[in-house]
Amino acid sequence: MTYSTGQIWLIIAVLGAGTFLIRFSFLGLIGDRPMPPLVLKLLRFTPVAVLPGMVAPLVLWPAATGGVPDPARMIAAIVTVAVGIRTRSAIWGIAAGIGTLYLALWVFAIR
Amino acid sequence: MTSSTVKSPATSAYWAGLRDGSPFVLMAVPFATLFGVVATDAGLTVAQAMGFTVLVIAGAAQFAAVQMMMEDAGIAFVLLAALAVNLRMAMYSASLVPYLGAAPLWQRALVAYLNFDQTYITSVARYEARPDMRVQDRVAYFLGVATPITPLWFIMTLVGIMVGSAIPEAWALDFIVPIMFLAMVSPMLKSLAHVAAAAVSVSVALALVDLPSGTGLLVAAAAAMVTGAIVETWIERRKA
Numbered sequence: 406m407t408y409s410t411g412q413i414w415l416i417i418a419v420l421g422a423g424t425f426l427i428r429f430s431f432l433g434l435i436g437d438r439p440m441p442p443l444v445l446k447l448l449r450f451t452p453v454a455v456l457p458g459m460v461a462p463l464v465l466w467p468a469a470t471g472g473v474p475d476p477a478r479m480i481a482a483i484v485t486v487a488v489g490i491r492t493r494s495a496i497w498g499i500a501a502g503i504g505t506l507y508l509a510l511w512v513f514a515i516r
Numbered sequence: 517m518t519s520s521t522v523k524s525p526a527t528s529a530y531w532a533g534l535r536d537g538s539p540f541v542l543m544a545v546p547f548a549t550l551f552g553v554v555a556t557d558a559g560l561t562v563a564q565a566m567g568f569t570v571l572v573i574a575g576a577a578q579f580a581a582v583q584m585m586m587e588d589a590g591i592a593f594v595l596l597a598a599l600a601v602n603l604r605m606a607m608y609s610a611s612l613v614p615y616l617g618a619a620p621l622w623q624r625a626l627v628a629y630l631n632f633d634q635t636y637i638t639s640v641a642r643y644e645a646r647p648d649m650r651v652q653d654r655v656a657y658f659l660g661v662a663t664p665i666t667p668l669w670f671i672m673t674l675v676g677i678m679v680g681s682a683i684p685e686a687w688a689l690d691f692i693v694p695i696m697f698l699a700m701v702s703p704m705l706k707s708l709a710h711v712a713a714a715a716v717s718v719s720v721a722l723a724l725v726d727l728p729s730g731t732g733l734l735v736a737a738a739a740a741m742v743t744g745a746i747v748e749t750w751i752e753r754r755k756a
Contacts (some may be wrong), residue, residue, distance in 0.1 A: 406559045407588050413564055415518050416594055420581060421571025423570040423599045429628035431610035437618045443745070444610075447697035449644075449712045450744030451737070455604050456701040458721030460694045465722065469690040478691050481597050487579040489702025495638070500697025501540055502646055 477509035520566050529653035534661020536642070540634045540665045543696050546689045547575050548669045552676020554579065569673040573666070574632055576730075577601040601730045607737060608636040615643045616652045616658070627655065630662040637700045643690045644704070708751060713744030 408416070440448075464473040464482045485502030489495065548569065560582070568578050581598040591596075608631055616627060620638045636713035645647060649657070705711050717740035724732030 406585055408591070409564075412591060413560065413585075414567070416581065416585070416591060417564060417567045417571060419595055420568075420577065423595070424572050424574055424577065424602050424605070427599070427602050428605045428609055428631040429625060430606050430627075431733055432612050432616060432622070432624050432631075435610075435613050435617060436624070440613060442737050445744045446748065447613060448611040448614070449605075450710065450741045452640055452701055452704050452738040453605050453714045454717050454740035454744065455519060455607060455733070456633070456637065456717075457699045458717035458733050458740065459604075459730075460697045461718040461721050462702075462725045463691075463694045464698075466725075467690060469688065478688075478694075481691065482694060482698055483621065486697040486702045489699045490705055493703040494540055495536075495641070495703060496698045498562055499542075499696055501649045502695035502699055503542075503692065505694065506688060510688055514611045 481506035526656040529699040530656040533657040537661035538664045544665045548672035549676035602609045612619035626648040635661045708745045712747045713740040716740040716743040
């Protein structure tokens with residue numbers, strides 16, 4: 406790394422300010438003013454629109470295996486989703502997913 | 517829990533948030549530690565590494581920025597890449613408006629500072645499930661979710677800087693993040709429209725995975741939101 410101390414602090418400061426402005430943007434500027442029904446309808450899908458796409462490449466091509474699909478991780482992902490949908494609880498999904506991950510990693514390791 | 521038995525709704529909302537946020541300690545501890553290790557290895561001072569963690573407070577963007585700094589990328593590229601990784605949070609910000617828009621400005625600013633994947637998803641799931649929550653209870657819940665995560669994020673970064681050794685690979689910690697996110701989002705797949713949106717999100721994100729710095733994810737998210745809205749409209753029309 407060849408940046409000067411000032412340059413490193415510049416990066417940190419701009420990233421900090423920029424990230425805050427991104428997070429504050431709509432919440433800060435719109436406030437209590439009503440939004441069009443179509444926009445509200447689109448925004449209701451934000452969680453299910455962002456997270457599955459964020460996770461999918463990590464499930465199919467995990468960095469830890471150098472991008473090679475890993476059956477243990479895939480099974481754990483499927484169990485997590487199934488338990489999450491069935492129990493409607495994130496906690497149970499996390500517990501089942503982590504339990505399955507370690508069990509499957511262990512099973513595939515001793516094979 | 518019925519509202520008639522609760523003396524102070526805002527306090528109980530805060531505690532409910534604290535309870536729902538505590539599983540994320542599992543995620544915050546190893547990744548904050550790892551960031552401390554990586555940042556120190558990259559040559560950042562203690563103050564700089566802590567500056568990153570406290571001011572930016574966004575794991576993926578912090579790792580992306582430090583990775584590019586290790587490669588001596590131009591400052592503008594470092595900034596653009598890390599901010600692009602965080603752009604999804606503009607969608608989070610917009611989707612919180614109907615729930616928190618009426619809160620005082622300083623509370624909205626505080627929520628914005630603490631608005632990352634875990635706090636956002638957990639809180640929105642609660643707001644959707646309980647449409648009659650008051651605005652101050654929603655703010656209290658959000659702050660409750662952030663309470664177990666944020667201080668640990670700071671402290672464990674410091675521990676990582678001091679200890680300076682990585683976590684054994686056998687723990688497979690890389691996969692704790694996908695499991696947490698999948699567990700958070702799957703209970704929200706409550707209609708055909710939501711399932712369709714998730715399917716489009718996955719397909720488009722996988723197709724565009726080679727685009728830099730999460731820009732493919734932004735396209736995937738936009739396509740998924742439109743899909744969800746179209747399917748929902750279509751179902752409403754068929755019912756009518």
